[in-house]
Amino acid sequence: MKFSQTFIPTLREVPADAVIASHRLMFRSGMIRKLANGLFAYLPLGLRSFRKLEQIIREEMNAIGSLEIKPPVVVPAELWQESGRWDAYGDALLRVKNRLGADFVVSPTAEEAFTSLVRDELSSYRQLPLSLYQINTKYRDEIRPRYGVMRGREFVMKDAYSFHTGDASLDEHYQAMGRAYRRIFNRCGLSVISVQADSGAMGGSGSEEFMVESEIGDNTLIFCKNCDYAANVEKAGCKPDFSPRMDALARSAAAGTPPLSKIDTPEVRTIEELCAFLKTGAETFIKTLIYRAVNVELDLSAAPGCSGLKKERPAPGAPEVYPEVFFAAAIRGDLDVNETKLAAVLKASEVNLAADSDVERLTGAPVGFAGPVGLSRIPVLIDHSVTAMNDAFTGALEKDRHYQHAAYGRDFGAWLIADIRTVRAGDRCPLCGGELYEKKGNELGHIFKLGLKYSKPMKLSYLDEKGESHTPLMGCYGIGVDRVLASIIEEHHDDNGIIWPMTTAPYQVVVIPIKYEGAVKDAADTLCAELEKEGVEVLLDDRNERPGVKFNDADLMGIPLRAVIGEKNLSGGSPRVEIKARAAKENRLVELARAALDLAGQVRQELEILNGASS
Numbered sequence: 001m002k003f004s005q006t007f008i009p010t011l012r013e014v015p016a017d018a019v020i021a022s023h024r025l026m027f028r029s030g031m032i033r034k035l036a037n038g039l040f041a042y043l044p045l046g047l048r049s050f051r052k053l054e055q056i057i058r059e060e061m062n063a064i065g066s067l068e069i070k071p072p073v074v075v076p077a078e079l080w081q082e083s084g085r086w087d088a089y090g091d092a093l094l095r096v097k098n099r100l101g102a103d104f105v106v107s108p109t110a111e112e113a114f115t116s117l118v119r120d121e122l123s124s125y126r127q128l129p130l131s132l133y134q135i136n137t138k139y140r141d142e143i144r145p146r147y148g149v150m151r152g153r154e155f156v157m158k159d160a161y162s163f164h165t166g167d168a169s170l171d172e173h174y175q176a177m178g179r180a181y182r183r184i185f186n187r188c189g190l191s192v193i194s195v196q197a198d199s200g201a202m203g204g205s206g207s208e209e210f211m212v213e214s215e216i217g218d219n220t221l222i223f224c225k226n227c228d229y230a231a232n233v234e235k236a237g238c239k240p241d242f243s244p245r246m247d248a249l250a251r252s253a254a255a256g257t258p259p260l261s262k263i264d265t266p267e268v269r270t271i272e273e274l275c276a277f278l279k280t281g282a283e284t285f286i287k288t289l290i291y292r293a294v295n296v297e298l299d300l301s302a303a304p305g306c307s308g309l310k311k312e313r314p315a316p317g318a319p320e321v322y323p324e325v326f327f328a329a330a331i332r333g334d335l336d337v338n339e340t341k342l343a344a345v346l347k348a349s350e351v352n353l354a355a356d357s358d359v360e361r362l363t364g365a366p367v368g369f370a371g372p373v374g375l376s377r378i379p380v381l382i383d384h385s386v387t388a389m390n391d392a393f394t395g396a397l398e399k400d401r402h403y404q405h406a407a408y409g410r411d412f413g414a415w416l417i418a419d420i421r422t423v424r425a426g427d428r429c430p431l432c433g434g435e436l437y438e439k440k441g442n443e444l445g446h447i448f449k450l451g452l453k454y455s456k457p458m459k460l461s462y463l464d465e466k467g468e469s470h471t472p473l474m475g476c477y478g479i480g481v482d483r484v485l486a487s488i489i490e491e492h493h494d495d496n497g498i499i500w501p502m503t504t505a506p507y508q509v510v511v512i513p514i515k516y517e518g519a520v521k522d523a524a525d526t527l528c529a530e531l532e533k534e535g536v537e538v539l540l541d542d543r544n545e546r547p548g549v550k551f552n553d554a555d556l557m558g559i560p561l562r563a564v565i566g567e568k569n570l571s572g573g574s575p576r577v578e579i580k581a582r583a584a585k586e587n588r589l590v591e592l593a594r595a596a597l598d599l600a601g602q603v604r605q606e607l608e609i610l611n612g613a614s615s
């Protein structure tokens, strides 16, 4: 391909909103252009890399027996109403009406569409297991799209959905998907970390995320210094540990603690204000937060204040839930409640801090004075950390008053004790007790065991050998294609531009004639023809530009190998070409006659290394 005949609008300036390398470089190298906030067009150069990445993903999906289909992107709202997500998904779901006023969804994900397609065809156990995937456009109406295609509104995702007769079959495919994902990321030259993840509102029993380390990552990942433990902070657990002072207190019996008494704390509400007022540390307080939980599946028939609550079925076939329940969550004052873990404990689709008016109604005091002592209108859930507190300050359910000398077991109890704290660096590993540390990460892929989450409400069924009807188990498996592409650039670039791994490079070789005329032009044309005959993807920079401009653009585009042809090296007995790898510092002079074979050999070798690392 001749540069003059393609459309690669390279730029020297950086767009003002491009704060990360991949965004800057994709824009400057002419891979993408922004059409509107969060909406990008891939230009020819960018699309070449994009298609290669899609093909890598496609090959690995096909290799584990997943079958590609192409469902529509716009799907009827009824399917999302059946699954209960029409209401539950929130504002990120783009809802549209057609000319007749019927509601549709622009798919942000496709559990409903795939489940519906399979429902219409599935009858016998003989059709299972079945795994289907698409590589297709998705739309999420993000509030704040940023970082270029890393977090856009419209993007392409590979999403696969599998259907099984039992746990063993689901687990086998889930594991195969995990291995396929590792091969995909290896082939892209990406260093990916896999972590345990929360299966949260998506439901299900197993979940693994594939992350790349990134300063702009929207996930906090927790690792153990001592063993392989790795988890998203949303899921991460820890061994209960207590600061030395609390540990010492925990050992002393509550009997040694002075009796509970009230103290005046005028206009003191936050933990920081209390610490300053009482001249003590946050670890001596019991922080109590009032939460509103939505769609709670946990049985609350014996919970305080819940006797009158009624369970409802949000969708036919879905489990019965309490639509709205208020809880108090108590935790040691220097720790934070992890709302994802709290929601998981309550089996709730969502938990949010209660409104001020609800807090006043339920605790009898304004916000800032809640505490577990005497709180009887709602269930009190306490974190493990509180069970070790024998002499604590806490809210007295009265304006401007706190308790001192509150002891767990003596002055208050709990409806439920659970691990609901946000794990942080320095905490102890739940597996080995080693020290935990944090990193920021960006999610590239996610695999999930969905179980019956969609198949049950959407009434999927098959008949077994005996003619009995069953609901199949499901798994779902996603990879963000744009995000993987941007992450490759994040990991492979320098000050001058992108350094593509051979597997996703838009072209494998760029041929740069110093001046595209005469003998130089002939040599460049011949070399390109020979390279193409060898199956090498080559870009010929035939533009009438200064050599410096061509070199800079080649570096910016990140084409792995560069061949420079100039008059000086062509004259004399053996005409020669300058060859340089994008990542190398030095040129190499190669005989023109051997240059095509030399370059083709390097291309093949690098492809083999990357693709081979996959097996």
Ligand SMILES: [Zn+2]
Binding pocket: 224, 225, 226, 227, 228, 229, 429, 430, 431, 432, 433, 434
């Ligand atoms: Zn460990």
